[in-house]
Structures are given as structure tokens and as C-alpha cells.
Amino acid sequence: MYAIVDCDNCYVSCERVFRPDLRTTPVVVLSNNDGCVVARSNEAKKLGIKAGMPYFKLREQFSESQVVAFSSNYELYADITQRVMSIVKSSAPTFYRYSIDEAFCDLSGMDYTDLKSWGEQLHEKVMRSTGMPVSIGIAPTKTLAKMASHYAKKYKGYKHCCVIDDEQKRHRALELYEIDEVWGVGRRVAPQLHQQGVHTAYDLSCRSRDWVKRHFALPLERTWCELNGIDCVPNEEYAPKKSICTSRSFAHNIKHFDEVRTLVSKFAARCSEKLRKQGSVAATVSIFLSTNHFREDLAQYDNSSKKLLLTPTNSTQAIVSAAIDCLRAVWREGYEYKRAGVIVYDISSADSIQTDLFDYDSEVYRKRSELDAVIDKINKINGAETVVLASEQLRSESESDRSANTAGTKKSEPIKTLTFKDAIRHDLRSPNYTTRWSDILSVGQTED
DNA sequence: TCTGGGGTCCTAGGACCC
DNA sequence: TCTGGGGTCCTAGGACCC
Numbered sequence: 513m514y515a516i517v518d519c520d521n522c523y524v525s526c527e528r529v530f531r532p533d534l535r536t537t538p539v540v541v542l543s544n545n546d547g548c549v550v551a552r553s554n555e556a557k558k559l560g561i562k563a564g565m566p567y568f569k570l571r572e573q574f575s576e577s578q579v580v581a582f583s584s585n586y587e588l589y590a591d592i593t594q595r596v597m598s599i600v601k602s603s604a605p606t607f608y609r610y611s612i613d614e615a616f617c618d619l620s621g622m623d624y625t626d627l628k629s630w631g632e633q634l635h636e637k638v639m640r641s642t643g644m645p646v647s648i649g650i651a652p653t654k655t656l657a658k659m660a661s662h663y664a665k666k667y668k669g670y671k672h673c674c675v676i677d678d679e680q681k682r683h684r685a686l687e688l689y690e691i692d693e694v695w696g697v698g699r700r701v702a703p704q705l706h707q708q709g710v711h712t713a714y715d716l717s718c719r720s721r722d723w724v725k726r727h728f729a730l731p732l733e734r735t736w737c738e739l740n741g742i743d744c745v746p747n748e749e750y751a752p753k754k755s756i757c758t759s760r761s762f763a764h765n766i767k768h769f770d771e772v773r774t775l776v777s778k779f780a781a782r783c784s785e786k787l788r789k790q791g792s793v794a795a796t797v798s799i800f801l802s803t804n805h806f807r808e809d810l811a812q813y814d815n816s817s818k819k820l821l822l823t824p825t826n827s828t829q830a831i832v833s834a835a836i837d838c839l840r841a842v843w844r845e846g847y848e849y850k851r852a853g854v855i856v857y858d859i860s861s862a863d864s865i866q867t868d869l870f871d872y873d874s875e876v877y878r879k880r881s882e883l884d885a886v887i888d889k890i891n892k893i894n895g896a897e898t899v900v901l902a903s904e905q906l907r908s909e910s911e912s913d914r915s916a917n918t919a920g921t922k923k924s925e926p927i928k929t930l931t932f933k934d935a936i937r938h939d940l941r942s943p944n945y946t947t948r949w950s951d952i953l954s955v956g957q958t959e960d
Numbered sequence: 961t962c963t964g965g966g967g968t969c970c971t972a973g974g975a976c977c978c
Numbered sequence: 979t980c981t982g983g984g985g986t987c988c989t990a991g992g993a994c995c996c
Contacts, residue, residue, distance in 0.1 A: 522996095543964035550964070568962035584964085611967095611996045698994050730970065731994075757966055764961085806963055853965085937962095 513627065513650055513677070514743075515617040516657045517600050517634065519593065520645040520665060522613035523551035526592045527582050529643040530945045530953065538579040542567050545763055545937045546583050583938035591946045595642045603634050608748060616654060618747060631664075631673030651676040654745045655738035658695045659685055659713070686714035686739060696735040701728065713739055752790045752859065758782040759853020763937040765804060766849045770906060772801070773836060777903040778932050779854035780828075780835035787826035787856060788884060793865055795824040795858035797834040801842050804850035813849075815842040822871035824860055827880040828887070831856065832901055897931050 519525060523541035528534050538555035542548065549556075549565050559577055561570065567581065574581060593612050601607040604617035619627065631648040638646050649661025656676050663685065664674040676682050692702040694713050708727065710716050716724070717739040724736045737744045758779040766772055776799055787794055798818035803810060817838045825831065835854050860866075887899045897904075943951035 545962085545964075547963055564963085566963040571962095614996075696994070700993060729993090753967075755967075759965065761964065804963090851964095 513619045513622075513652055514654050514657045515604065515619055515627075515631065515648055515650045516610075516654065516661050517596075517615050517617065517638075518647050518649070518661045518665075519596060519613035520647055521551055521553055522593065522644075523582075523584065523589055524553045524556075525644050526589045527585075527942055528553075529592060530942070534580055538577060539582070540574075540579060541582045541584055542940065543584060545761055546581075546939060547761065550584065581940055583941040585938075585942050585944065587944050587947050588942065592642060592644060596638055596644050596646065599638050599641055600634065600646075603630075603637070606747070608750075616657070616747075619650070627677070628673060628675050631675070632671050635672040646672065648673040649676075650674070651682075652741050653738040653743045655695050655735060656682065656685070656741070659689055662689075662693070682741065683714065686717055687712055689713040691716060694735060694739070696731060696738075701732060704728070752792050752861075753786075754859055755855055755857040756783050756786045756794070756859070757853055757855045758786070759800070759851065759855075760936055761851045762849070762935060765807075765810075767847070769843055769845075772843075772849055772852060773839060774904060774906045775935055776835050776839050776852055776854060777832050777901060778897075778935075779852065780832040781901060781904060782932070783854050783856045784826055784828040784831045784884070785888065787831075787859070788862075788888060791862050792859045793824040793826045793862045794821070794831070794856035795860070796820050796856065797831055797838065798855045798857070799835050799838040799842070799852065800855070801839070801849060801852045803847050807848075807850075810848055811846070813844055813847045815844075817841040820858075822868035823877075824858070824865055825877075825880075826862060826884070827877075828884055828901060829880055832903055836903065 524539045538559055539553040540549045540556050541551040543550045546567050549563055552561055597609055597615055600615050605621050606618040609615045627650050635646055638644055647661045647664040649657040649664055651657040651660045660674040660676045664670045664672055676685050689712055691697055691705050691710055691712055724733050734744050796818055800816035802814040803812050819834045819838050890899050945951055
């Protein structure tokens with residue numbers, strides 16, 4: 513049997529931990545730049561607010577309906593969910609974190625008859641220790657467990673834990689479940705299934721395996737198996753990422769190369785940090801760049817390029833430099849850019865680097881690793897972006913004026929500091945209650 | 961004014977081999 | 979005039995997930 517433990521409306525619940533006054537208020541959390549709704553409280557869902565709706569179209573409705581919106585505060589969500597996960601981990605024989613707000617547990621070896629109360633107790637423990645409500649679904653396959661957790665959320669009577677442990681329960685659960693809601697059935701395949709007369713999970717489970725094979729691809733065949741109680745989604749252990757991406761939409765359109773270069777440098781530097789954190793190196797660096805697709809009145813441009821590194825690396829200098837080369841290759845003057853990103857892939861372990869016969873210089877490699885290690889340490893202690901590469905700084909806008917003027921007649925211009933967070937908007941962000949000394953709440957005393 | 965970010969796996973088709 | 983058959987590997991794009 514598997515259990516899935518899933519935080520209810522995760523980001524909203526994180527915000528509510530320190531804002532109990534909002535327990536019954538409709539609350540939403542927005543994406544970067546306060547762009548879209550990414551999390552909704554049940555009250556907000558009832559108002560018809562859908563995930564992915566753009567905030568600027570909802571503002572009026574929000575003020576009328578007294579909906580409270582937060583900018584996303586990932587530092588807070590990462591910390592709260594980490595606490596939740598450590599409790600779940602200590603409560604089950606095996607644990608595998610699936611996403612920021614979900615974890616699977618393999619319950620083999622646990623007392624079968626106790627699963628329901630195990631789940632209820634786990635909910636209580638997590639709630640008491642962290643303030644985060646979780647729902648628990650337990651079933652013979654992960655797809656069925658997901659379905660069970662959905663029922664645990666939907667019906668109060670389950671006390672946050674639903675168990676599917678016999679054929680009758682499985683049938684009933686499948687019958688009441690729309691095919692579109694099944695894990696692994698997305699917006700492309702769902703309409704095709706409807707066309708074939710498959711409307712519920714039960715309908716699919718009753719077709720023959722051959723029928724599924726004939727009409728659909730391998731992933732749906734696996735879903736079919738899972739619905740029929742055949743376990744086939746692998747138990748994934750911790751695995752290093754195969755690709756790492758850092759990208760952002762900009763708060764405003766950007767026309768100037770130097771500004772985009774500054775941001776691309778930051779994205780590349782962040783990718784390098786992530787590589788070092790998981791003990792990896794990458795052999796390919798790529799970037800992508802695009803204008804705002806929603807602005808039909810503006811000229812559109814979309815491009816990407818990649819660069820193979822002769823020796824795989826996680827050096828900030830090497831990866832930033834490759835990313836800027838890529839940027840130069842795709843850059844076109846005259847467009848207003850809205851989004852860019854850096855992706856590193858062809859990832860392998862930093863312990864066994866395949867060096868290049870002609871390119872590899874062990875001395876340079878050693879120095880860069882040491883430098884990166886020191887920078888990582890400083891930034892960990894003093895906060896992100898305390899030390900950055902020069903290319904992550906924006907030269908002052910008068911750089912070109914200065915070179916045009918007689919050298920030395922002007923004082924050198926200050927370098928404009930542009931941090932990662934300046935590039936995006938987050939006007940409605942909550943404090944970092946649990947990760948910054950300055951943001952810790954004080955209780956039981958007043959200012960005066 | 962204003963529309964997110966980060967991943968994985970599968971597959972068809974092209975390039976290449978003998 | 980006329981040009982095979984059988985394979986592998988790589989890659990871009992699609993579909994899905996949270």
C-alpha cells in the first residue's frame with residue numbers, strides 16, 4: 513500500500529499559519545510579478561477563481577469580494593513544507609518527496625488494519641506541529657492513492673484520510689471520479705477519451721488493456737494498470753536533476769542588451785549554484801529569450817541557442833560566460849523582451865569529470881572551484897547575491913556617454929546594483945516569519 | 961500597465977552506420 | 979530508365995506533472 517500526503521492549498525495554508533485572522537477569508541497566492549493566481553483557499557475556489565487567471569483581470573472582483581491576495585513567498589513555503597516533510601518522513605517506513613507539497617510513503621510492513629488511524633494521527637501531528645492541514649490517501653497504487661487523497665479533501669467525514677483497500681471501495685471510487693481528474697490524464701488526452709465514450713475512471717478501467725494500447729500511448733496504458741490495482745509508477749528515490757533551469761518573466765519589457773545580459777548572467781549564476789548544490793556538472797548551457805506573446809501590437813521574437821562545453825563544469829564563471837555567448841547569438845536589436853532563461857543539461861557527477869584533452873587546465877579548474885566555494889559560503893551566511901560576478905551588475909546607463917567623453921574628465925559612474933529580486937514584482941509579499949531574524953513575530957508585547 | 965516557473969518521460973523522424 | 983534492408987542514436991516537440 514502507498515500513502516500520499518498532500519498539503520491542502522499549500523501556499524495559502526503557509527500564509528495562514530502566521531495569519532490566523534484569515535482562516536475563513538478567501539485568500540489567493542500569486543505567481544512571480546503578481547501575474548497569475550497559483551493557489552486558492554477553498555473560499556476563493558467557491559468564488560469561481562480559477563488557477564492561472566491573471567491578477568490584473570481579477571483586481572476589481574477581489575476588492576468587491578474581500579479576497580486577500582499575496583505575492584508568492586517561496587522562502588516561507590520552502591521552510592514550512594520542509595517541517596511538514598520531516599514529520600511525515602519520521603512517521604513512515606519509506607518516504608519519497610514528490611513535490612513541494614506532496615510526499616509518497618511505501619507502507620509495506622505496516623500493520624494493515626491500522627492504516628486509517630495511522631493517517632488520521634499523522635494529520636493531527638502535522639497540524640499541531642506546523643499549522644499545515646494535510647490530506648492523506650492510501651491505496652495499492654499511487655494513482656489510486658492520489659484519488660483517495662482527493663476524496664479525503666472533499667468529504668469531511670473521512671477526517672483527512674481516505675483508504676481504498678478492497679475491490680468494492682476501488683469500484684466506487686473509480687465510478688465517482690471524472691476521467692479528466694485522473695493523475696496522468698491531461699487536457700490533450702481527456703477529450704479523446706470522452707470521444708471514445710470514456711467519461712469516468714471506471715470507464716477506462718473496464719476497457720481492455722489491448723484497447724488502451726491500440727488507441728493511446730504508453731503513459732495511458734500505465735494509468736490503466738494503476739487504476740486496476742497494478743502498481744507500475746516507480747518508487748523514485750532521490751535523483752540528481754537531469755536538467756536545471758532558471759528563468760523569469762520581467763516586470764517590464766526590456767530593450768537594452770546590457771539589462772538582459774545582467775539578468776541572463778544572474779540566471780546562469782543561479783544554475784551553477786544549483787549544480788554545485790547537487791554535486792553535479794553540466795556539459796551544455798542553453799538560453800532562451802522571448803518578447804511578450806500577449807502583446808499582439810508589438811513585434812514578436814522567440815529564440816534559443818545552446819553551447820557545448822568542452823569540459824563539463826559547475827563554475828559560475830564558465831557557465832555565465834557560455835550563457836552570454838548564447839545570448840549574443842540570439843540577440844536582435846529592436847524588440848521589447850519580456851522573458852529569458854538559462855537551462856543547463858547533459859548533467860553528470862562532479863566526482864568523475866570527463867576532461868577535454870586540449871581544453872582542460874587543472875589549475876584554472878582548482879582555482880574556480882575554490883572561488884565558487886567561498887562565494888557560496890559568503891552568500892549563505894550573508895544572504896543571496898552578497899557577492900556576484902561583475903557581469904551580474906548593470907553598468908550605469910551613461911557608460912556609453914563616458915566613452916564618448918574625454919576620458920578622465922568625469923568621475924566614474926556608480927555601478928547600478930540590480931538584484932535578482934529587483935527584476936520581478938512582488939508588492940504583496942508576506943514577511944519571512946521563519947527564516948529572517950528581522951521578520952520574526954513578537955508575541956505578548958507592544959511597541960510602546 | 962498587467963498573463964509563472966521548474967521539471968520528467970515518450971515518440972516520431974532524421975542522420976547515420978554497415 | 980533503374981538505387982535495399984536493417985539497425986542505432988539523437989533531438990525537438992508534445993504531453994504531462996506540481
